Amino acid sequence: MTQCVFVQIRCTPGHTYKVADALALKELHSELYSTSGEFDLLMKVYVPDDSDVGHFINEHVADIAGIERTLTTMTFRAF
Numbered sequence: 001m002t003q004c005v006f007v008q009i010r011c012t013p014g015h016t017y018k019v020a021d022a023l024a025l026k027e028l029h030s031e032l033y034s035t036s037g038e039f040d041l042l043m044k045v046y047v048p049d050d051s052d053v054g055h056f057i058n059e060h061v062a063d064i065a066g067i068e069r070t071l072t073t074m075t076f077r078a079f
Contacts, residue, residue: 004030008035008041031044
């Protein structure tokens with residue numbers, strides 16, 4: 001089983017597309033969008049149930065050059 005989480009990503013100015021390309025190469029996400037507002041990207045990812053979500057994000061997402069900050073939203077139920 002997996003847990004669905006959404007990760008908002010703030011990039012350093014001018015690096016959004018480079019970050020998006022780096023994320024796409026890792027093939028972690030189900031969906032990845034550019035967004036307006038405080039964050040530049042929104043990623044939907046399924047984290048294995050036996051994984052720690054914070055550790056997973058730090059290992060696979062936050063290590064990408066050009067990322068300033070992430071905000072992870074846990075989900076409970078889809079309707």
